[in-house]
Amino acid sequence: MLNAANLATYRAELWLLSPSCQPYTVLNPLAKGAADPRAKSFIHLIEDVLPEMVRDSTHPKYMLVENVAGFERSSTRLRLLKTLDSLGYGVLELLLTPLQFGIPNSRLRYYLLAKAQPMPFPGTIASGLRLWRHIPGHGQDWIDPRMYIDHNDNEMIADEIRDYLDEDVPERHSTHPNAIPDQTLQKWGRLFDIILPSARRSCCFTRGYVRMAERSGSVLQMNEELDTTSTFDRFLEAQKSGREAAVRVLDPLRLRYFSPTELLRIFHFLPTAKTEAQESFQWPADLSVKTQYRLIGNSVNVQVVAELIRYLFEVEGRPTEESDSILLKRMAHDSGTLT
Secondary structure (H helix, E strand, O other): OOOOHHHHOOOEEEEEOOOOOOOOOOOOOOOHHHHHHHHHHHHHHHHHHHHHHOOOOOOOOEEEEOOOOOOOHHHHHHHHHHHHHHOOEEEEEEEEHHHHHHHOOOOEEEEEEEEOOOOOOOOOOOOOEEEOEEEOOEEOOOOOHHHHHOHHHHHHOOOHHHHOOOOOOOOOOOOOOOOOOOHHHHHHHHOEEEEEOOOOOOOOOOEEEOOOOOOOOEEEEOOOOHHHHHHHHHHHHHHHHHOOOOHHHHHHEEOOOOOOHHHHHOOOOOOOOHHOOOOOOOOOOOOOOOHHHHHOOOOOHHHHHHHHHHHHHOOOOHHHHHHHHHHHHHHHHHOOEEE
């Protein structure tokens, strides 16, 4: 079992924690929160291990916790806040989505930042305990632009999906390697969230992507000239009339899933196509495509987490560049590369 003595040997100043989300996700109507066995390890770490490390002065000075939206209403969150307060940590809670960082993906997540007192959080003086919808001092609360009739200008802050797509796609007459199978389209096609390469928003991708049609992530319509709704109306009509091979009506839409590599770009593990940076990452040869999708769906958006870490080390009154320099030196020291 994980204990304080083992963790103390790492002398880590920063903990990045992403406990199991299944006990808290709104997609699971039977979620049990703290009573779920998958929540026990995180609770043990916070309530048993961390207090012992504080007593021995081997505790981390900074922490970042990530989980699904919904965690903020859990009893686990209340226990976390109570423990951190008793141990002398200051905390900041946020609900953020990649959309507000210019990334065309809706993935609302709960984040908690913790600092060993008396280190303050810049831009939060006299703000009291609140759930922030932006990083203090960096922008403003994000409001879903779909709440407004004239929302097109607001959506322009996000990139187009096409900036994240693979370049070496097959010709129009070929079958794309990520094409949606006919059987899936026939049975579940009407449930897909279908977007165009010009879209500036996509639904949250989960570990069930390509295995589930609903609420697991968007799919692509590569033909931007055809109207999706009218094409599906014709397909459903042909299907209802018993027409053989009715699914062929959908062929001109060129529907397909995102590839694992494209999702890595959306999650910012890889640079976007427009950066013209070289991609050195390769999936392990023995890793199945199914596992690749599952790993991505369980992951975090790297850019959002990077911005939070940068803010966590930010010092009030110091320029951002100076704070970044301090962060880099600490990271180099922790990795043993700084003498």
